[in-house]
Amino acid sequence: MRIDVVSIFPEYLEGLKLSLIGKAAEQGLLDLNVHDLRDFTFDRHNTVDDSPYGGGAGMVMKAEPWALALEHILGEGPRGASASVGDHDGEKPKPILIVPSPAGRVFDQRVAEDLAGAEHLVFACGRYEGIDQRVIDWAGEHFDLRPMSIGDYVLNGGEVASMAMIEAVSRLVPGVIGNPESLTEESHEDGLLEYPIYTKPASWRQRDVPEVLLSGNHGAIARWRRDRRLERTAEVRPDLIAKLGELDKHDRAVLE
Numbered sequence: 243m244r245i246d247v248v249s250i251f252p253e254y255l256e257g258l259k260l261s262l263i264g265k266a267a268e269q270g271l272l273d274l275n276v277h278d279l280r281d282f283t284f285d286r287h288n289t290v291d292d293s294p295y296g297g298g299a300g301m302v303m304k305a306e307p308w309a310l311a312l313e314h315i316l317g318e319g320p321r322g323a324s325a326s327v328g329d330h331d332g333e334k335p336k337p338i339l340i341v342p343s344p345a346g347r348v349f350d351q352r353v354a355e356d357l358a359g360a361e362h363l364v365f366a367c368g369r370y371e372g373i374d375q376r377v378i379d380w381a382g383e384h385f386d387l388r389p390m391s392i393g394d395y396v397l398n399g400g401e402v403a404s405m406a407m408i409e410a411v412s413r414l415v416p417g418v419i420g421n422p423e424s425l426t427e428e429s430h431e432d433g434l435l436e437y438p439i440y441t442k443p444a445s446w447r448q449r450d451v452p453e454v455l456l457s458g459n460h461g462a463i464a465r466w467r468r469d470r471r472l473e474r475t476a477e478v479r480p481d482l483i484a485k486l487g488e489l490d491k492h493d494r495a496v497l498e
């Protein structure tokens with residue numbers, strides 16, 4: 243998977259070079275590229291913003307630097323430098339352009355799973371009051387455009403949201419997480435929150451690990467873990483319980 247990120251603060255994305263995502267990039271599982279939007283400006287001050295038409299507080303990101311940055315990425319796409327903008331003769335899907343925004347569709351585990359199958363993701367990190375709408379409209383002709391929100395709150399820019407989405411998606415790319423077993427029974431993987439987890443010592447500050455987990459009885463352990471997942475989900479996210487399919491008699495008894 244190729245991932246491109248455009249930002250006026252490329253150093254914000256340095257964290258992606260660490261840990262599992264960084265290792266996956268080194269191994270070639272992820273082709274991670276961060277671009278400085280100011281590299282696509284040519285005035286003395288590398289201007290990327292200007293005042294909003296119609297008045298109002300704050301500044302708006304200018305269209306041309308964004309179009310040049312996105313065209314640069316399109317030219318470098320999986321199709322090689324020869325591709326010209328919009329040269330999608332159908333043989334390859336358009337790159338997915340994710341525009342982090344509080345006004346976007348909500349990003350969740352299902353969206354992460356969907357994006358994990360993509361060949362090329364591009365993240366456009368807006369700042370100030372946002373990006374000139376004409377860039378978004380223009381980009382819709384060259385990309386599979388996805389305005390995306392990570393929740394109902396406002397940030398100062400798209401970088402933090404992009405990192406969260408890149409991590410959530412990349413970890414689902416085969417090979418990025420060493421043991422794929424780690425991806426099962428995680429929160430939201432199957433509609434339930436994860437079970438409580440413990441490690442040595444078996445007793446810590448008068449708090450003991452639940453006996454069943456020391457029993458070696460795998461059936462009882464699996465049952466205990468599912469019960470805890472049901473209880474935790476019912477307590478913390480009752481809205482998720484409502485979305486579960488038909489529950490068996492035991493599960494229903496746990497929730498009563």
Ligand SMILES: COC(=O)c1ccnc(N)c1
Pocket residue numbers: 342343344368369390391392393394395396397398399400403
């Ligand atoms: C500037 O971007 C945001 O404020 C943002 C992006 C994605 N999700 C959000 N909830 C906010």
